[in-house]
Amino acid sequence: MELFLFVTFSALTVGSAAAVVWHPHPVKSALFLILSFFSMGGLYLLLQAEFIALMQVLVYAGAVMVLFLFVIMLLNLKPRGEDRAAFKVRVRWAVPLVLFFVGGVLTAVTGALARLAPAGSHGPDWVAAQGGNIRALGRLLFTRGLLPFEVTSVLLLVAVVGVMVLAKKERR
Missing domain, CATH: 1.20.120.1200 (NADH-ubiquinone/plastoquinone oxidoreductase chain 6, subunit NuoJ)
Structure with a gap:
């Protein structure tokens, strides 16, 4: 199941x-x-x-x-x-670029997986020792993942402000 x-x-x-x-x-x-x-x-x-x-x-x-x-x-x-000709041109360019992107992602993921801790270091026993899923997630998020978390929040804020600026220019 x-x-x-x-x-x-x-x-x-x-x-x-x-x-x-x-x-x-x-x-x-x-x-x-x-x-x-x-x-x-x-x-x-x-x-x-x-x-x-x-x-x-x-x-x-x-x-x-x-x-x-x-x-x-x-x-x-x-x-x-779009007409079909423009779509075919897009697909002709998209397929090799997608294959290149997938190759890069696979290379990055396999490299990251090779550097990970031994299997089982963050398994169910570790989560139970931390006091549960939420406490373990909070501990990891606010120690190892604090910088990426904050960068993502700033990026979302910049995107919202940028959209508002673009929308305001359209109304004039």
């Missing part, structure tokens, strides 16, 4: 993420992104990370996507009307 759920959530995540990129309508792309966030929450549940699954759904599928939809509607984005 667990394997079936993993394959289902994984296929749903990858399929909806691909639909985000390829769908021409921005609002429908955002809705596919919400579906992707929900299926990622299901994957976190399978990993017994209930808190992260809940935060995935509440923060990303809830708050961040409301912000994205607000920005899309504020900018009044229309679906792009």
